[in-house]
């Protein structure tokens with residue numbers, strides 16, 4: 001399945017244009033009222049829309065990614081494309097080598113397949129701890145999450161209060177559909193992860209991501225061996241539980 005070719009040509013231009021304007025307005029507001037702010041990019045399609053919006057407008061929102069050490073080559077290639085096209089260096093946050101070494105030695109390189117607890121422990125070491133370092137000292141962080149991506153994201157708001165990290169959290173594309181994302185990418189020649197053309201609508205670490213079949217949930221290829229309601233990497237989870245971050249009315 002080629003996700004990037006699944007653009008619905010019957011998009012309503014009015015609502016699409018309104019979504020783009022609203023996302024731009026949200027990013028401008030973050031840049032003016034919440035500095036310093038950072039954008040946590042997974043380098044997937046949604047995140048490339050936000051990357052394009054931030055860098056074209058030269059907004060003072062730093063872009064980083066969590067380089068877990070298990071990312072697919074196609075994802076790492078996107079970092080080079082961003083440098084090539086926008087002349088921008090995405091900041092890379094890596095896990096503590098000692099923590100990775102201890103996990104691999106005591107539990108095994110791919111122990112995350114054995115239980116949810118071991119999977120969350122790996123995500124904690126490779127993603128959550130580095131995320132804490134990346135967010136430290138900021139007033140807000142931005143994500144490319146969308147409401148329609150999965151059951152775990154159905155209640156997402158554009159602006160939320162992230163008490164776990166003590167800052168505002170923005171999801172400027174919360175209202176966007178997958179079609180809107182690909183319409184933006186096509187219309188603006190935005191670079192994207194080649195795995196999207198191979199049936200991967202949602203992309204994470206290489207051993208924990210697979211292609212999906214037509215009709216499957218867009219996040220069905222992430223941690224496919226787990227039940228749908230556990231399938232978050234923990235970036236939006238505290239103490240092993242999904243956190244309902246408080247919505248904040250748009251100002």
Ligand code: SF4
Pocket residue numbers: 068070112119120122123124126127204205207208233
């Ligand atoms: S997605 Fe998989 S490999 Fe990546 S940090 Fe989580 S458990 Fe580890």
